[in-house]
Amino acid sequence: MTRRRVGLFLTEEEKFDVIIVGAGPAGSACAYILAREGKSVLVIERGDTPGAKNVTGGRLYTYALELLDQGLHEEAALERKVIREQIMMLSGDRAITIDYHDPSFNEEGRPPMSYTILRGVFDEWLAGKAEEMGAMVACGIRVDELIERDGRIVGVVAGEDEMYADVVIAADGVNSFMAQRAGLIEDIKAETVAVGIKEVIELPAKTIEERFNLREGQGAARLILGCTEGIHGGGFLYTNKDSISLGCVFMPEEAGQKKKSVHEIFQDVKMHPSIYPLIEGGETIEYGAHLVSEAGFRGIPKKLFREGFLMVGDAAGFVINTGYSIRGIDLAIVSGIAAARAVIGAEGTAAAGPLYMEELKKIKLLPTMQAQDGFSDILETAWLYDKVPDLAADVFENLFTVTGEVPGSVKKDVMRLIRSNDLSAWQFIKLGFKGMRAL
Amino acid sequence: MSIDRMSAPELLGLNRFNVDEEEPHIIIDKEICRRCAEKPCLYVCPAVLYKLDKNGEMSFDYAGCLECGTCRVMCKNKGIIKWAYPRGTFGVSFRWG
Ligand SMILES: Cc1cc2nc3c(=O)[nH]c(=O)nc-3n(C[C@H](O)[C@H](O)[C@H](O)COP(=O)(O)OP(=O)(O)OC[C@H]3O[C@@H](n4cnc5c(N)ncnc54)[C@H](O)[C@@H]3O)c2cc1C
Ligand code: SF4
Numbered sequence: 001m002t003r004r005r006v007g008l009f010l011t012e013e014e015k016f017d018v019i020i021v022g023a024g025p026a027g028s029a030c031a032y033i034l035a036r037e038g039k040s041v042l043v044i045e046r047g048d049t050p051g052a053k054n055v056t057g058g059r060l061y062t063y064a065l066e067l068l069d070q071g072l073h074e075e076a077a078l079e080r081k082v083i084r085e086q087i088m089m090l091s092g093d094r095a096i097t098i099d100y101h102d103p104s105f106n107e108e109g110r111p112p113m114s115y116t117i118l119r120g121v122f123d124e125w126l127a128g129k130a131e132e133m134g135a136m137v138a139c140g141i142r143v144d145e146l147i148e149r150d151g152r153i154v155g156v157v158a159g160e161d162e163m164y165a166d167v168v169i170a171a172d173g174v175n176s177f178m179a180q181r182a183g184l185i186e187d188i189k190a191e192t193v194a195v196g197i198k199e200v201i202e203l204p205a206k207t208i209e210e211r212f213n214l215r216e217g218q219g220a221a222r223l224i225l226g227c228t229e230g231i232h233g234g235g236f237l238y239t240n241k242d243s244i245s246l247g248c249v250f251m252p253e254e255a256g257q258k259k260k261s262v263h264e265i266f267q268d269v270k271m272h273p274s275i276y277p278l279i280e281g282g283e284t285i286e287y288g289a290h291l292v293s294e295a296g297f298r299g300i301p302k303k304l305f306r307e308g309f310l311m312v313g314d315a316a317g318f319v320i321n322t323g324y325s326i327r328g329i330d331l332a333i334v335s336g337i338a339a340a341r342a343v344i345g346a347e348g349t350a351a352a353g354p355l356y357m358e359e360l361k362k363i364k365l366l367p368t369m370q371a372q373d374g375f376s377d378i379l380e381t382a383w384l385y386d387k388v389p390d391l392a393a394d395v396f397e398n399l400f401t402v403t404g405e406v407p408g409s410v411k412k413d414v415m416r417l418i419r420s421n422d423l424s425a426w427q428f429i430k431l432g433f434k435g436m437r438a439l
Numbered sequence: 440m441s442i443d444r445m446s447a448p449e450l451l452g453l454n455r456f457n458v459d460e461e462e463p464h465i466i467i468d469k470e471i472c473r474r475c476a477e478k479p480c481l482y483v484c485p486a487v488l489y490k491l492d493k494n495g496e497m498s499f500d501y502a503g504c505l506e507c508g509t510c511r512v513m514c515k516n517k518g519i520i521k522w523a524y525p526r527g528t529f530g531v532s533f534r535w536g
Contacts, residue, residue, distance in 0.1 A: 046524055052532040053506060119536030140528040158527070175508045177524075188512050195509040197485040199450070200535040201442065243535070252513050256479030263487050267444045279442050286535045287450035289485035289507040
């Protein structure tokens with residue numbers, strides 16, 4: 001493999017068909033298809049290895065890999081296939097856990113619906129696949145600038161080196177300096193992103209399987225509500241082969257106003273009486289953080305291309321957050337495929353951009369994001385992040401409490417609990433209405 | 440060692456860093472930070488690298504940076520006068536991510 005710092009002094013005559021900035025899932029997927037179809041491709045990655053700079057939850061929905069190449073998931077660097085979808089609500093030291101198990105998600109003869117993954121491992125594997133197809137992956141190089149000629153992007157600058165291509169593809173993630181350099185986006189606004197923090201906690205596979213009621217190779221994905229001290233956000237827990245990814249996501253705007261460190265809030269979550277037993281005896285082996293786009297469909301930049309330039313994955317704002325799941329890796333792969341198809345199909349550099357937009361529709365990415373745009377409205381509801389888990393726990397407490405006293409009317413109790421949580425039935429009706437409209 | 444509450448420096452000690460001693464990738468202007476009333480960076484940096492010293496002055500060390508970019512998007516008064524990704528091969532290297 002050519003994973004060294006390479007000095008590339010190339011002239012304009014020795015140009016590549018395509019230069020891709022970033023070897024995340026978007027960049028590598030794009031490179032894979034382009035190289036397979038005979039294009040000369042250079043992927044430039046600032047990390048020492050692909051994945052070295054990347055942090056996710058995370059899980060990958062398998063359909064995206066299958067779209068890249070049928071059967072690819074069988075050899076992919078994946079952790080566990082998800083068989084348990086869990087939602088957890090915390091209120092003080094109380095907890096409610098919902099566990100959804102649906103065998104049809106993992107029927108024999110079909111690829112399982114999703115897998116947990118670790119990006120350090122997965123990204124390196126995917127970039128390796130692109131290399132197998134003939135793409136060149138150069139790591140440890142940070143792209144600094146774009147080269148523009150007559151209004152067209154024709155290459156990139158990295159340190160002293162200049163490299164040229166017919167098309168430059170920005171696959172450089174949520175903090176896309178490339179798209180900024182191209183003048184297609186402004187600096188990101190705080191209210192459109194959240195910061196995710198995560199510990200990877202090592203545990204024997206057997207222990208994980210016992211604690212989560214899993215068999216070998218099976219995994220659980222859990223979202224946690226009510227663990228962010230009322231800040232927009234939530235927690236997540238994914239079981240890997242022999243580790244657990246535990247993390248929290250916060251709107252930084254509100255965290256700043258709260259004046260409590262996000263690191264500290266996350267440490268509280270880790271020690272919660274219903275979380276701690278799941279990770280007890282384990283050992284934290286890594287601490288990571290990353291931004292994630294929260295803006296959904298409405299946050300996609302107005303223009304995703306210029307002549308000689310396309311944006312894919314997080315750089316293009318392709319993330320769906322529904323509150324109970326987050327999708328970005330699959331959309332990154334799918335958009336990488338769409339960009340590759342556009343470059344292959346286009347006659348001349350000017351045609352690639354408009355064709356890319358068509359491909360994004362054809363591959364169902366834009367329609368999917370549009371269909372789920374309404375979740376943004378629901379997730380804006382401030383009381384979702386503390387009062388709803390509090391109320392749910394109050395109701396459960398009420399249901400499960402038996403002391404020998406004469407119980408009150410459940411209906412009256414629920415109304416009293418709604419009021420004592422500073423909510424009104426009207427707020428629920430409004431949320432329900434929003435929900436109906438949004439979905 | 441088992442699971443316990445960990446301080447940010449303890450957690451950062453688990454990661455692999457290759458610090459660029461020659462070229463800091465984040466630079467702050469302490470004069471601007473002194474005049475900033477909110478100082479959100481104190482709370483939003485997952486690595487807790489922004490701190491107030493004994494004299495109430497902002498202190499910052501880029502060495503344990505996780506390169507998330509949160510401080511940059513939150514810095515309203517532009518006390519962060521430079522925020523770039525570290526030069527190639529420098530900075531944090533996640534093994535698991
Ligand atoms: C806490 C958290 C949890 C998440 N959970 C999930 C989940 O469970 N499932 C899911 O599908 N999605 C999840 N996401 C979203 C998902 O991680 C992203 O959408 C996905 O990683 C986007 O892929 P990408 O290839 O577009 O960008 P990235 O993965 O960010 O890749 C960009 C690449 O470009 C490189 N790069 C950047 N700038 C330069 C430069 N100037 N020069 C050279 N290289 C450069 C970077 O080093 C990086 O390798 C989560 C995100 C976060 C933060
Ligand atoms: S980029 Fe992230 S980890 Fe680095 S100093 Fe800023 S907030 Fe802290």
